[in-house]
Amino acid sequence: MIEIRYSAEVNKARAENIPLVALESTIITHGMPWPKNLEMARGVEQVIRDNGAIPATIAVIEGQLCIGLDDAQLEGLAQTKGAAKLSRADMAACMATGGTGATTVAATMIGAAQAGIGVFATGGIGGVHRGAEQSFDISADLQELSRTAVTVVAAGAKAILDLSKTLEVLETLGVPVIAYGQQAFPAFWSATSAYRAPLRMDDPETIARAHLARGALGLSGGQLVANPIPAEAEIPRSEIDPVIARALADAQTHNIGGKDVTPYLLQRIYELTEGRSLTANIALVRNNARLGAEIACALGKIVT
Numbered sequence: 001m002i003e004i005r006y007s008a009e010v011n012k013a014r015a016e017n018i019p020l021v022a023l024e025s026t027i028i029t030h031g032m033p034w035p036k037n038l039e040m041a042r043g044v045e046q047v048i049r050d051n052g053a054i055p056a057t058i059a060v061i062e063g064q065l066c067i068g069l070d071d072a073q074l075e076g077l078a079q080t081k082g083a084a085k086l087s088r089a090d091m092a093a094c095m096a097t098g099g100t101g102a103t104t105v106a107a108t109m110i111g112a113a114q115a116g117i118g119v120f121a122t123g124g125i126g127g128v129h130r131g132a133e134q135s136f137d138i139s140a141d142l143q144e145l146s147r148t149a150v151t152v153v154a155a156g157a158k159a160i161l162d163l164s165k166t167l168e169v170l171e172t173l174g175v176p177v178i179a180y181g182q183q184a185f186p187a188f189w190s191a192t193s194a195y196r197a198p199l200r201m202d203d204p205e206t207i208a209r210a211h212l213a214r215g216a217l218g219l220s221g222g223q224l225v226a227n228p229i230p231a232e233a234e235i236p237r238s239e240i241d242p243v244i245a246r247a248l249a250d251a252q253t254h255n256i257g258g259k260d261v262t263p264y265l266l267q268r269i270y271e272l273t274e275g276r277s278l279t280a281n282i283a284l285v286r287n288n289a290r291l292g293a294e295i296a297c298a299l300g301k302i303v304t
């Protein structure tokens with residue numbers, strides 16, 4: 001029988017009506033190197049607890065969809081080499097075959113929705129890759145945002161993507177893109193980009209109300225909250241742009257394709273910045289976790 005397994009901490013939160021925030025696991029297995037990935041995962045969970053909510057890191061472990069991981073599971077996953085990267089297309093297959101895999105933004109949204117969790121915090125979403133007019137490489141995260149009613153807090157889309165095309169596709173799909181506290185759409189390692197976000201909100205309560213208003217209108221799909229990286233952690237665009245260009249060129253030289261593109265680019269940028277991209281990445285995920293917890297708490301107050 002295929003079933004959902006809740007961690008003890010998540011079960012307790014469900015029983016006591018404490019707000020939950022979902023977290024993805026691909027960022028742990030494919031987004032950051034060991035052992036920083038484990039340190040990040042533990043730290044981000046703690047940020048959520050410190051802000052009045054309970055974290056639910058989502059993954060498929062030996063065929064079970066796990067909503068919330070205990071510390072041993074978190075450590076095990078962080079050390080697993082070759083864990084599958086699961087999106088909408090492969091999550092059910094992984095469960096059916098008893099496999100172990102980490103959930104991307106798309107798959108984490110599906111897991112969160114199944115568990116009745118309305119808010120999810122991560123680093124950056126997948127999007128439209130540069131050169132997509134040739135490669136057709138568009139992340140399934142974008143479609144998921146248009147289908148599954150979860151509010152996703154991210155630091156915009158990674159600057160390795162084509163931000164303009166990513167915003168266009170989100171608009172086509174009817175996904176609200178809400179910049180937090182500013183008008184510019186943030187670009188992951190940098191707080192701003194050349195693009196305006198279509199919407200702006202300045203407090204968690206408004207975001208929570210907008211989430212509920214979508215439900216009241218019967219709209220499928222979630223919201224993307226684009227929360228800029230804190231100023232002190234930012235890598236200026238003038239510094240990160242040439243690094244991104246170099247990483248993209250290397251990906252082409254080595255013929256990297258499909259699911260491997262995003263992990264390859266993140267690893268290459270990590271090497272080229274001598275670890276600075278990782279420090280910034282951790283700072284922005286923590287910042288998103290805090291906002292995610294605030295939105296979850298605001299949602300809890302309105303609903304109960």
Ligand code: PSU
Binds near residue numbers: 032
């Ligand atoms: N952001 C990060 N690190 C990551 C990812 C995003 O800082 O590892 C992952 C997320 O899980 C996201 C996925 O859903 O990359 C997108 O992959 P793709 O482009 O193959 O859809």
Ligand code: MN
Binds near residue numbers: 138261
């Ligand atoms: Mn892709």
